[in-house]
Amino acid sequence: MRNVVVIGVGMTNFGKFPDLTVEQLGREAAWAAMKDAGVRPQDIQVAYLGNLTERRETGHISCVAQEVLMGVGVRGIPVTRVENACTSGSTAFREAWIAVGSGLYDMAMAVGVEKLTGRGAGPLTRIGDTIDGIAGFSPPGMWAMRARRHMAQYGTTLEQMAKVAVKNRKHGKLNPRAQYPKEVTVEEVRKSPMICDPLTLLDSCPTTDGGAAAILCSEEAAKRYTSKLIYVGAAVLKSGTYDSTRNIAINEIEKRAAQEAYEWAGVGPQDLDFAEVHDCFTIAEIVRTENLGFCKEGEGGKLVEEGTTQLGGKFPVNPSGGLLCKGHPIGATGVAQVAELVWQLRGEAGARQVNGAKVGLAHCSGGFIAQDTGASTVIILKR
Amino acid sequence: MRNVVVIGVGMTNFGKFPDLTVEQLGREAAWAAMKDAGVRPQDIQVAYLGNLTERRETGHISCVAQEVLMGVGVRGIPVTRVENACTSGSTAFREAWIAVGSGLYDMAMAVGVEKLTGRGAGPLTRIGDTIDGIAGFSPPGMWAMRARRHMAQYGTTLEQMAKVAVKNRKHGKLNPRAQYPKEVTVEEVRKSPMICDPLTLLDSCPTTDGGAAAILCSEEAAKRYTSKLIYVGAAVLKSGTYDSTRNIAINEIEKRAAQEAYEWAGVGPQDLDFAEVHDCFTIAEIVRTENLGFCKEGEGGKLVEEGTTQLGGKFPVNPSGGLLCKGHPIGATGVAQVAELVWQLRGEAGARQVNGAKVGLAHCSGGFIAQDTGASTVIILKR
Numbered sequence: 001m002r003n004v005v006v007i008g009v010g011m012t013n014f015g016k017f018p019d020l021t022v023e024q025l026g027r028e029a030a031w032a033a034m035k036d037a038g039v040r041p042q043d044i045q046v047a048y049l050g051n052l053t054e055r056r057e058t059g060h061i062s063c064v065a066q067e068v069l070m071g072v073g074v075r076g077i078p079v080t081r082v083e084n085a086c087t088s089g090s091t092a093f094r095e096a097w098i099a100v101g102s103g104l105y106d107m108a109m110a111v112g113v114e115k116l117t118g119r120g121a122g123p124l125t126r127i128g129d130t131i132d133g134i135a136g137f138s139p140p141g142m143w144a145m146r147a148r149r150h151m152a153q154y155g156t157t158l159e160q161m162a163k164v165a166v167k168n169r170k171h172g173k174l175n176p177r178a179q180y181p182k183e184v185t186v187e188e189v190r191k192s193p194m195i196c197d198p199l200t201l202l203d204s205c206p207t208t209d210g211g212a213a214a215i216l217c218s219e220e221a222a223k224r225y226t227s228k229l230i231y232v233g234a235a236v237l238k239s240g241t242y243d244s245t246r247n248i249a250i251n252e253i254e255k256r257a258a259q260e261a262y263e264w265a266g267v268g269p270q271d272l273d274f275a276e277v278h279d280c281f282t283i284a285e286i287v288r289t290e291n292l293g294f295c296k297e298g299e300g301g302k303l304v305e306e307g308t309t310q311l312g313g314k315f316p317v318n319p320s321g322g323l324l325c326k327g328h329p330i331g332a333t334g335v336a337q338v339a340e341l342v343w344q345l346r347g348e349a350g351a352r353q354v355n356g357a358k359v360g361l362a363h364c365s366g367g368f369i370a371q372d373t374g375a376s377t378v379i380i381l382k383r
Numbered sequence: 384m385r386n387v388v389v390i391g392v393g394m395t396n397f398g399k400f401p402d403l404t405v406e407q408l409g410r411e412a413a414w415a416a417m418k419d420a421g422v423r424p425q426d427i428q429v430a431y432l433g434n435l436t437e438r439r440e441t442g443h444i445s446c447v448a449q450e451v452l453m454g455v456g457v458r459g460i461p462v463t464r465v466e467n468a469c470t471s472g473s474t475a476f477r478e479a480w481i482a483v484g485s486g487l488y489d490m491a492m493a494v495g496v497e498k499l500t501g502r503g504a505g506p507l508t509r510i511g512d513t514i515d516g517i518a519g520f521s522p523p524g525m526w527a528m529r530a531r532r533h534m535a536q537y538g539t540t541l542e543q544m545a546k547v548a549v550k551n552r553k554h555g556k557l558n559p560r561a562q563y564p565k566e567v568t569v570e571e572v573r574k575s576p577m578i579c580d581p582l583t584l585l586d587s588c589p590t591t592d593g594g595a596a597a598i599l600c601s602e603e604a605a606k607r608y609t610s611k612l613i614y615v616g617a618a619v620l621k622s623g624t625y626d627s628t629r630n631i632a633i634n635e636i637e638k639r640a641a642q643e644a645y646e647w648a649g650v651g652p653q654d655l656d657f658a659e660v661h662d663c664f665t666i667a668e669i670v671r672t673e674n675l676g677f678c679k680e681g682e683g684g685k686l687v688e689e690g691t692t693q694l695g696g697k698f699p700v701n702p703s704g705g706l707l708c709k710g711h712p713i714g715a716t717g718v719a720q721v722a723e724l725v726w727q728l729r730g731e732a733g734a735r736q737v738n739g740a741k742v743g744l745a746h747c748s749g750g751f752i753a754q755d756t757g758a759s760t761v762i763i764l765k766r
Contacts, residue, residue: 001485052445054466062435062468063750063757070756075623076639079758080474083437083464085445091463095478102384102485239449240458256459342756364592373453374446375462 001101003219004232006381008037009339011212014179014327018118020209021052026068026113029332033109034072037215038225041073044215045105048095049081049332050088052114063117068111083331085366086278087237088112089212090334090377094235096216101232106221111209112335140196140204146249147198147283154298156286158198160305162189162257164282165202165324167310172321174311174352179208189282203282208327212335214342230342233265233359233380241373253376254291254365261361261378262293269293271359272343272380274315276337278364279322289317292363292378309353319344319352330366337362338379345383358383384484386602388612391765392417392722394595397562397710405434409451409496412594412715417455421608421725424456426523427598428488431478432464433471433495434714451494466714468749469661470620471495472595473717473760477618479599484615489604495718496594522663523579523587530581530666531672537681540668541581543688545572548585548707549664549691555704557694557735562591562710568692572665586665591710595718597725613725616648616763626754636759637674637748644744644761645676652676655763656740657698657727659720661747662705672700675746675761689730694735702727702735713749720745721762728766741766 010032026049034041049065065081083090089112096108134344150156166186172178184202191203223230238257262268269292277292281287286300294315295303303309309317320326322339323333341360343349354360360383367374393415395408409432417424432448448464467474472495479491523727533539549569555561567585575584605612621640645651652675660675662668669683679687686692692700703709703723706716724743726732737743742765750757 001487062466065467066750066756066758070623076621076636077623078477078620079467079622080478081466083445083466084448084462094461095463096485098481099486101487102481104384104481104485137491237461237463238459239462240453240460253459367449373449375449 002103004097004100005219005222005229006214006232006338006342007217007222007225008033008039009178009213009342010036011336012210013177014210016117016207018211018227022064022115023067023071025048025209025211026111027071029113029213030068030072030109030111033213033215039107039215043107044074044077044109045107046077046096046099046109047109048080048092049079050092050334051081051114052083052085052088053114053116060111068113071142074109074127084375086330087334087364087366087375087377088331090337090362090364091237091375093335093338093379094237094377097232097235100216100218102284106218108186108216110216110335111211111213112332114329114331115209116207116329117209140199143281143283144199146197146287150283150287152243154301158190159186160301161203161286163304164279164285165189166330167304168279168318168322171311171319171352172325172375174350175321175326178321178325178335179206180325183188187362199281205280205323205328208329210327210329210332212332212339214335214338228346230345233267233382234261235376235377235379236264237259237274237375239375245381250367251291251365251376254363257376257378258292261380265380265382266338267380272315272359272361274319274354275317275361276320276340277317277322277362279324280328284323285317285322288363292361298345306317311354316354318341319349334362334364334377337364341381345381385486387480387483387599387615387720388602388605389615389725390595390600390605390608391416391422391598392725393419394430394560394719394722396560397593397712398594399500399590405447405496405498406450406454408498408594409494412430412496412596413451413455413492413494416596416598422490422598426490427457427492428460428490428643428719429479429482430457430460430462430492430494431475431719432462434464434497435466435468435471436497437500451496457492460639467758469713470717470747470749470758470760471714472750473745473747473762474620474758476597476718476721477620477760479613480589480618483599483601489601489669491599492596493599493718494594495715497712497714498592499560499590499712500592514683523582525662525684525743526666527579527582529670533670534736537684539684541573542569543684544586544665544669545569546687547668548572550687551662551701551705551707554694554702554735555708557733558704558709561704561708562589563708582664586704588663588711591712593710593715595722597713597718597721611729613728614765615646616650616765618760618762619644619647620758620760622758633746634674634759637671637746640759640761641675644763648763648765650742650763655698655742655744657702658700658746659703659723659745660700660705662701662707663711665707668700668705671746675744694737699737702732702737717745717747717760720747728764740751
């Protein structure tokens with residue numbers, strides 16, 4: 001594997017856009033990334049698109065990747081849709097990294113896109129009808145149990161959980177692309193409608209439409225386009241499950257994905273300047289700051305309470321606003337995290353800039369409902 | 384990219400299995416491939432699964448790849464579902480090839496699986512409800528137009544088309560895994576129910592459930608397992624469309640995919656001993672024997688009429704029975720073609736063996752309904 005760099009990123013605004021199609025969202029992100037990189041459609045040699053629901057206005061259920069890419073003039077090349085639940089976008093990024101790293105291609109595009117509201121939307125509303133859904137194992141149900149376990153085992157409090165939402169809303173208010181750029185208080189989080197006890201509406205990420213894209217390039221080829229090289233230190237994917245733990249609050253796959261990513265990138269958690277973490281629920285960010293090695297097991301609640309993970313703190317987590325504020329268009333999320341990493345590492349993150357950021361980590365996990373099968377990705381970028 | 388070989392393949396019987404789940408079909412194929420290769424689940428380092436409809440009995444719409452692999456003890460590794468319509472399985476094979484060829488992994492598994500009947504099935508029945516479907520652009524509608532164009536332009540006859548079905552049924556009768564191992568006559572093909580004029584039921588591939596799997600390995604690592612090394616000469620994917628042709632009977636992407644595959648593998652059509660071709664309709668095999676360079680443009684009808692492409696002929700096409708007889712479980716098809724190539728190249732194809740086969744080609748195309756977007760793959764294996 002040779003060195004791979006990211007030379008351009010783009011994303012749509014995240015929000016509810018019932019009148020836009022999945023193709024429109026994907027194309028807007030792809031154009032933005034190409035413009036940012038200064039490349040033309042014909043420069044792209046291979047592309048991967050992360051998408052879960054593939055629900056299009058036309059009713060089609062295949063080739064959404066080709067449809068998105070064709071519409072921005074990227075044609076004739078290998079284009080593949082990948083799906084790994086909430087890690088679909090980060091999986092697309094990883095496949096693009098392998099394709100360039102292998103030496104097969106000099107330039108790749110990773111796109112992530114999801115359309116969850118309005119025309120063409122649909123299947124996610126049926127989670128409640130699945131066997132898991134009927135048994136209460138919807139994502140809120142599962143995370144509510146994890147929250148209760150974490151509270152019982154480590155003394156994590158509802159206030160600590162609420163503070164994750166407060167922090168990420170505060171960060172996201174500084175992000176012009178965020179879905180809910182409005183601050184909230186601990187009291188507002190606790191008093192918002194109960195979704196699945198103890199998780200309230202504001203403990204949960206919203207339903208979001210959006211797209212994101214990134215252009216990856218070999219180090220040699222990249223120098224023709226930019227001097228701001230952002231290196232891919234690692235793009236690790238782990239799937240399935242391990243037998244080693246029966247503690248539902250801990251995800252062994254996330255721990256191992258992080259471990260392998262640190263080895264790949266030649267850094268440890270102590271070398272990171274910030275991280276984008278899959279905060280689908282407030283408790284998820286707490287658990288994951290532990291799994292990723294940012295603090296000891298059971299100390300994730302304290303980490304947010306003490307202000308360590310806020311902008312200006314020692315180790316900002318989710319400076320973009322995270323899923324809780326920026327939004328969570330499933331297939332787009334992993335690529336949008338990469339966009340945030342690149343902007344931060346280039347010093348282009350505006351009001352939410354992490355000063356002097358040199359190394360950033362992005363984490364996604366998807367699946368892991370009742371059966372505990374799913375996928376986790378950890379991406380590390382360095383300047 | 385280093386040399387990659389296939390050391391094991393497996394597939395389920397193809398047919399209508401309304402009581403089996405997509406997980407069961409995928410797992411049966413994966414077990415068979417591991418057994419054939421003589422490897423254990425823990426030897427697999429990365430896996431890709433091709434699947435279009437991802438419709439599971441549980442109602443879930445994500446992580447079918449992880450579910451299938453977990454059930455055969457393949458856990459903890461990177462597992463990714465890919466979807467490129469009817470090229471989903473061959474795309475999974477290609478990604479596995481890149482993952483091993485890049486040097487990242489020594490052993491990969493590619494699985495293809497599809498569940499189109501009974502419990503958990505569904506979405507494909509809705510093609511008729513899509514915008515394209517309402518406009519008549521279902522796959523039979525599109526291929527009927529292509530057939531008419533080919534007949535008008537090149538003088539291809541209904542009898543020549545029927546002879547593709549007659550040939551592939553004759554081949555498939557020798558394949559214990561085929562869905563319809565029963566010979567038919569030209570008259571039976573023409574008199575079977577009209578689906579979309581001029582295409583009859585027997586001009587069309589059936590609805591099929593099934594799974595297939597392949598184990599890919601670096602050349603060095605492979606020698607620990609077998610002396611029957613089957614080399615991946617090429618695994619090319621092309622997508623989108625080209626502007627260069629407006630002749631609906633010709634698919635420029637297929638031509639370019641074949642061209643690139645021949646360059647990669649260092650062979651030409653004249654060096655092939657046989658091929659598995661995506662014969663979703665009888666006319667499709669005719670057109671594709673032209674696009675892949677097995678004969679000149681417009682001569683595909685003559686090729687089958689003269690017996691060149693039958694077993695015992697100069698250049699057998701679809702010795703397995705093809706989609707028309709073996710069946711077409713969408714995501715599984717591309718990997719099942721690879722299985723046939725491997726059995727033929729090892730001399731293990733039994734009654735349907737192509738004598739002395741040393742080089743084989745497998746072709747899939749998917750998508751390409753009204754918008755003419757889709758994907759084509761060409762895989763070349765050599766012993």
